[in-house]
Amino acid sequence: MLKKEQNDLLTQTGPGTPMGRMFRCYWIPALLTSELPENDCPPVRVKLLSERLIAFRDTDGRYGLMDEFCAHRGVSLWFGRNEQCGLRCPYHGWKYDVTGQCVEVPSEPEASGYAKKVKLKSYPLVERGGILWTYMGPPEAPPPLPEWEFITVPPPQTFTTKRIQESNWLQAMEGGIDSSHVSFLHRGDLNSDPLFKGAKGNQYNLTDQRPVFEVVESNGGLYIGARRNAEGGQYYWRITQWVMPTFTMIPPRGNHAVHGHFWIPIDDENCWTWSFDYHPIRQLTEAELAAMRDGKGIHVRYVPGTFRPLANKDNDYLIDRAAQKAGRTFSGVEGIAMQDASLQESMGPIVDRTKENLVSTDNGIIMARHRLLRSVKAFVEKGTVPPGVDTAHQKVRSAAMVLPPDVPFTEGARDALIAQPAVAPASV
Amino acid sequence: MSSAAEARFRVQAPNSLPRSIKVIALDGSGEAVVRRVAASGWRRATFFTMEPGDAGLSDLGGGRRSIAQEIESADLVILVAGPGGQAHAAARIGEACSRVRVMTTGLVVGGAAASDTALSKTLAQLRPWSLMLVMAGNDDYIDDMMTALRA
Numbered sequence: 001m002l003k004k005e006q007n008d009l010l011t012q013t014g015p016g017t018p019m020g021r022m023f024r025c026y027w028i029p030a031l032l033t034s035e036l037p038e039n040d041c042p043p044v045r046v047k048l049l050s051e052r053l054i055a056f057r058d059t060d061g062r063y064g065l066m067d068e069f070c071a072h073r074g075v076s077l078w079f080g081r082n083e084q085c086g087l088r089c090p091y092h093g094w095k096y097d098v099t100g101q102c103v104e105v106p107s108e109p110e111a112s113g114y115a116k117k118v119k120l121k122s123y124p125l126v127e128r129g130g131i132l133w134t135y136m137g138p139p140e141a142p143p144p145l146p147e148w149e150f151i152t153v154p155p156p157q158t159f160t161t162k163r164i165q166e167s168n169w170l171q172a173m174e175g176g177i178d179s180s181h182v183s184f185l186h187r188g189d190l191n192s193d194p195l196f197k198g199a200k201g202n203q204y205n206l207t208d209q210r211p212v213f214e215v216v217e218s219n220g221g222l223y224i225g226a227r228r229n230a231e232g233g234q235y236y237w238r239i240t241q242w243v244m245p246t247f248t249m250i251p252p253r254g255n256h257a258v259h260g261h262f263w264i265p266i267d268d269e270n271c272w273t274w275s276f277d278y279h280p281i282r283q284l285t286e287a288e289l290a291a292m293r294d295g296k297g298i299h300v301r302y303v304p305g306t307f308r309p310l311a312n313k314d315n316d317y318l319i320d321r322a323a324q325k326a327g328r329t330f331s332g333v334e335g336i337a338m339q340d341a342s343l344q345e346s347m348g349p350i351v352d353r354t355k356e357n358l359v360s361t362d363n364g365i366i367m368a369r370h371r372l373l374r375s376v377k378a379f380v381e382k383g384t385v386p387p388g389v390d391t392a393h394q395k396v397r398s399a400a401m402v403l404p405p406d407v408p409f410t411e412g413a414r415d416a417l418i419a420q421p422a423v424a425p426a427s428v
Numbered sequence: 429m430s431s432a433a434e435a436r437f438r439v440q441a442p443n444s445l446p447r448s449i450k451v452i453a454l455d456g457s458g459e460a461v462v463r464r465v466a467a468s469g470w471r472r473a474t475f476f477t478m479e480p481g482d483a484g485l486s487d488l489g490g491g492r493r494s495i496a497q498e499i500e501s502a503d504l505v506i507l508v509a510g511p512g513g514q515a516h517a518a519a520r521i522g523e524a525c526s527r528v529r530v531m532t533t534g535l536v537v538g539g540a541a542a543s544d545t546a547l548s549k550t551l552a553q554l555r556p557w558s559l560m561l562v563m564a565g566n567d568d569y570i571d572d573m574m575t576a577l578r579a
Contacts, residue, residue: 001575212555212558212559213561214560214563215561217564269432348434348438349432350432352435357443357444357578358576358577359504359577360532360533360560360577361559362576363560363562363573366577367564367573369576370569370572370573405552405555406548406555408544408548408551411547411548
């Protein structure tokens, strides 16, 4: 459990809140690059950290992210005309460049210079790895650009999607480090999902369904190790990475792609779930890409034209009670992503952690909250840069390995937990 | 289904009975942490050290306590040790917990600066008897863990 004030502290990320200020220390994913496919394309509404913004790509290919509403009468610039290096409000023709600077107020004499006195709040928007990243903190102190491995490998080796999740970011993120739920909720998918099946490690999962967990602090966040019995008294380890505040990376299986998530607050009751798959040393195959586009693995199928999952709370996640009864799925919901999201959304928009009853296997979650609370306190009181801003914290990998019984996994998997170009991931 | 309005109508009645948590220091590093955290005043946790020679448990006032009796009344046992310490007693406590099916959590404190050798030694003693093992960089983690577990 958390005290109410702790729960409020961690779940509120709007402007001026402690956690919101800490989130604004990081580059966070804002849009897929494909959402702004060409110069002068239609603008896109973006809500991040409880701020309503508009993103656009101008005539010269520059990206902009700024206050959604025109400074004149508050009209949404989503209706704007993206033309000649600026976004023009269709109401009275006020025009803004990618920095939010007003460059034209047609009703005022140009010589008056009035346009120069109008500027919308704006944030940088940079492309890396098929994603447009933004930094919403103080402009005088931007952190180094993100260097997560999945955005630094060549494009044919990586694939990213995003979906709306109708819950606070924290309960979604906590699902990503809650290794103990996998043996229940996702047990039907190891042998059937094309992006998981066939790995030798799956057999360890299926033959030892009582994993033992070890939680270890890392420089950027946590390692969560799940240990199962393997041959000859050795242990099969699956080591999940959590990097503050909201990056998780799932241990790989066989030669399948490696995957992970970001959970980015839209507002306090909704978040974007970003889901990536990549392979450090090979291109993704057409079959893999087709499966990902079809919603397999950690991806979803969508309501056409949106990022809302096709299975959502308005249709009870298309629950299939017959599949649940037959054991094809444990919860009746199809697909790993929506199995997680359906249950996390059912907890309520912001779960009341004063009422929960955590148990010992929840120590990964408890430690993550501990680190978040400690970091936000240090950041607010002393200005300490939080873990995860340093790009060294971002060059990490999850791992799956068989190790001798007396070896700390942090020692046995030390090299495997660091992203190294052209080195294969440690996987079983 | 999960709107803010819906969340307001969730039943507010208590949904669990209190659990009994026993916190046992296995070595000197563990004892320092246990004595500090015990001073915070917990409602459902009791704290112990190992008697010399690991003969039995000792409460923090120095009174001798039976391992079997203390474990039998526990819902969770937390074993606390430092890297490289003498955590042999984990086996005695662990066996007692195993007999009565009590969950055990191992907590290695001060692990951030520990050598691999020291950590490995402690892990070898704790791993067979811990169903959850945590290596915390800061000694104050146990406070948050116990609060989270409603100690």
